[in-house]
Structure formats: C-alpha cells, structure tokens
Amino acid sequence: MIWSIAWRNVWRNRLRSSVVVVAVTLGLLAGVFTTAFMRGLSEKRIQDAIRTEISHIQIHMPGFSDNTDFSMFIPAASGLADTLNGIDVIAAATRRIVINSMIASAETGTGVMITGVDPGQEMRVTNIHEKITEGEYFRDYRSNPPVVIGEKLAHKLHTGTDRKVVITVTDIHGNTVQGAFKVAGIYRTDNAGFDERNVFVRFADLAGMTGFHPSGAHEIAVRLHETQETDRAVGMLRELRPDLEVLPWQETSPELGYLTSAMDQYMYIFVMIILLALCFGIINTMLMAVLERVKELGMLMAIGMNRIKIFFMIMLESVFLSLTGGILGIVAGYLISKYYQYHDIHLPVQWVEGFREIGYSATVNTITDLPMVFIIALMVIITGVVSSLFPAYKALRLNPADAIRTDN
C-alpha cells in the first residue's frame, strides 16, 4: 500500500511534479543522446583511423616503432604477406617501406613520413584511394615516378597535381639521395594532421631509390574482416611469427585504444552533473511536499506508522518523481539515438574544419548501448534516493503531537 500511496502523493500537486518530471526528462534525454552521440563520434573516429590510417594490425621487426631505422626490415616479407593473405580472418595484407624524409616544392619544404606502398594491395588494406580529391591514386608519368600527398600538405607546399616535388631520403648505405616525383593525386581524409604528415609513393620506386631489398618490408599492414577479430588475429600472428612485433590497432595508436573507455567515463561524469543539477529541483519539490503535509505526516506517526515506513514512503515518492522523468527521458533519448544510428547527423559546417583538425568526420551516427542505459537508470534511482534524504529527515523530526495540533 505504501507504494501506491507514494505514487499518488507524487501527483497531488500535478503542476509542480510535472515541472520536475519535464526537467528530468529533458535532462536525461540530453544525457542519453549526448552519450550515444559521443560514442558514435569516437567509434567513427576509431573505424576511420583503422580504415585509412593504421589498419587493424601492423607487423614490424621488434623495436622498429621506437627507432625507425632503415635496417630494421622484415626479410622475405613478400612471402609472409602472401601467407597472411591466405588466412581466413584476414581481409588483406600489404608490405610497406616507411621512411622519414623531406619533401620540397619549388617554393618550400617540410618533413614528412614517406610510405612506399604496393598500390594494388594497399587499396585492399586502406582506403586512401577513395579519398582522392584531385588527380588519381598513382598514375604513370613519362618523366617522373608518381607521389600521392595530402591536401593540407599540398596547400603548405603551394603545389598541385602534375607538379614536381623533390623527396630527400637516406638510402641503405646512409647516403642522402634525392628524387623528383610528380604529384599524381591529392587526398583528403577526416584527419587533417594525417594529411599533412603522410606521403605515399610506390614501393618499387622507393626501393629503387634507396636500395631497399625488393622482397623486404618495414611494415606489413593487415586489414581484418571484423574489428572484433583483432585480438584473435594478433594471437595467431604472434604464434606464427614470434620473432616479429605484431601490434593491434590499440597499441599502434594507444589514444584510440583508450578513446571509448575515456569517452564513457566523461559521459558518466556528464550525466552525473545533469543529475546533480536535477537533484536540487527534486529536493526542493520534496521539501515542499513534506512541509505542506506536516499535519498529515504527524497523523500517520500518531496512529502508528513508524519512522522507517515514513522514510520509505518519502523516499519512494522521490524515486517515483525522478524515475518518471528518468524513464521518459531515457526512452526518448534512446529512441532518438536509435533513429540517428541509421540516419546521419551532419555536423554544422562551421564545426567541420575544427573537427577535421583533430581527426573527426563531419557526419556521425549515434551508437546506443543498452547496458549504459540501465546504468543511467540506476543513477536516476540513486538520485531519487539521495534527493529524498533531507526532506525525509525533516519529516522524521516532526513531533506528532505538535504536527497535528489544530490550533496553530
């Protein structure tokens, strides 16, 4: 019966309770939607990074990542790449040469990471070829080997397609060598920083220029059919080649590895702040509800309703009040998030450039997460309980004899 009394008590002052319910609804709608939005944003960032930048797994000689020494190459890498291409969880594997270098146009120069790729295989691992905005993903020129550069770098170098750039690298003997390349294509990813730093040439051209072993590689990049298979595939590859360093994407890019969990933590803090703000509204409403019912509460104590039950009743009222709005907000937020899971959210144009600078794309889909929704619902219940403590304490301090006196 106490449950039903508490529920009806919530609706004694319909307007006042409705205001709180609406506030809680909006707060949680915002909380749930923002959570799903941020999840989507970070998941998109991770998938984009895997697809265009780092691939699922990278294989190097041990220690290569720490010092990109020319000599640290995987011998007989082409054979290994062929083997990998035959493994079922692996969608494709490709060899690369990776060297720090200088690139210069007629006007200016800068330091970049130059990657020698086998275009045919590379296209099966990363999707830079889909990001070409001008020119094409490698073509043959009569005079010079082709190079593909990022849009940001092209701007920086004041260069464009079909124009010449000079790349300076150190060869395997430690001599500085220079080569003139022609810009075959300009790409643009969602990560402007990546575009500025990464230059692609053909494996054979770079190997020829530097004397790199034609069947070796600094790096083998592996794309899997499913991101969830990463751990399993890494285990397999480590077993296959214990002499090599096999890095999953989370280790190639630790900040991406932490992104989801860090984002989740921020979101919980965000929701907690919303609930904290709502908490004051609920406390205020509950306090009013207690103070205007002093005589009734005194009567209940007088006839023998004990303090635990009074406390429980007030706590339930507070929980019902917050949970009504909480459930409405969570359900609405969940449905809206579900909708935008399948329909793109286009970020406002004025944000897009700024987002691109830090690697985020202009369209986002929300990602809904049922466990998170339940945790948020639990947080709402806790908020209701916490909000009831002070009003309930006020109620329990009532002296029934004073409370029911009619002559005051």
Add this chain to the structure above:
Amino acid sequence: MNIIEIRNLHKVYNTTHVPVYALNGIHLIFKEGEFAAIVGPSGSGKTTLLNIMGGLDEPTQGSVTVAGTDIFSLGQRRLIDFRLQHIGFVFQAYNLIPVMTAGENVEFIMHLQGRPRAERITRTRELLTSVGLADRINDRPNKLSGGQQQRVAVARALASKPRFILADEPTANLDSRSTENLLDIMEQLNIGEHITFIFSTHDPRVVRKARRVITIEDGKVSQDQEKSSGS
C-alpha cells in the same frame, strides 16, 4: 479492569519566554467500556492530556499506564508500535490520507499492523458498514462531508482493534446534525461492542451524551462526575 491509570501527571511547555504549566498533577483512572468526556475551557489542557494519554507527547512528570504497561518506559520505537496495536485516535481534523479512498484509509492501519489482505478487506467493509458508509468505500475524503470523514476516522481507529479510542474534539468542525450522528455511532459502538471512548469537547450537546464527565481547569481535574447510563 483499569485500562488507563494516570498518576501525578505534569506537563510544562518550555517556551522561549515563560514556561507554560499545561498540566498540574492529574490523577485519573479509566475502566474498560467507558464513554467519557473531558471538558474544560479552551487552554485548560485537554489536548495536552489526551496527547500524553495516547503517548504522542511526553509528560514532564508522572506516568501513564495502559493495560499494565508504563508507556513512557517503552522508548520511542516501541511506543509507536504500542500506539499502532493498542490505541485508536480520532483527531479534530486531518485524520485521513487525502489520496486514499475511505476504504483504503481504514485498511491502511491494518496494513501497518501486518494483517493479511483478506482479513483487511472484510473488516474494512464491516467497519464502514457499522459507521453507515458502506456505499462510500471507494470515495476519496474530499468527496465526503466533514461528518462522514469523521465517521471514516472512527472506523479507521476501530480497525486496529485498540484497547480504547482517544478523540480530541472530534465534533469541533461539524454541524449539529453531523455531531449528533457521529455521537450516536460512537455510543452504539460503545454499548454494542464495548469500545472504550475518551473524548474531549466543549460542546454541551456532546457532554450530555457522556456517561462520565471529567472537567479540567488550569491543568487540574476540578470535577469527575459519573452519570448512570441512558440519562
């Protein structure tokens, strides 16, 4: 058998200015089956006395023994339970929970006592019938007149099967017809079912119905008069 023994009861309210001596040495004994009125001018201490008899407020000095139990030796928690099990209350106003129907108000006290649902439901219907409100069982208090609300309160007080019912000015807010009606019902319950009623009033028509009239003035019993029944 004595159901209430009041010995040397004193109550001093410590207000910010001067202490108020509300009760100044009250001795009273009530027996089972009484129908007693406590009368006296406003401020004489009627409410204070009933509150202390019911264990709602503590005396400054003296004791109240209900059916052999010194109620102020029980401690707060057990005292609340003692009230729930042994004492029925009817107040001047604010007796009922406005969000509950008449039936639920009656049933609720049995729920607090932990009685089984089937018993609660039959007893609620019986009690509302005995106060003439069987047809209002599903109405909320705001649909009932003041007199009907007080009758529900009497039914509620009876529901817990208390040793006695304390009623502080139960008719003060009622018109004369409702007053008479409520008193008739209380009298029937007293005679027919031996329910002990102790009520305060300053309404002479109510006093006339009582079989014992205790007058208090300045916190003291100035007169304690038994009438033969049916006067």
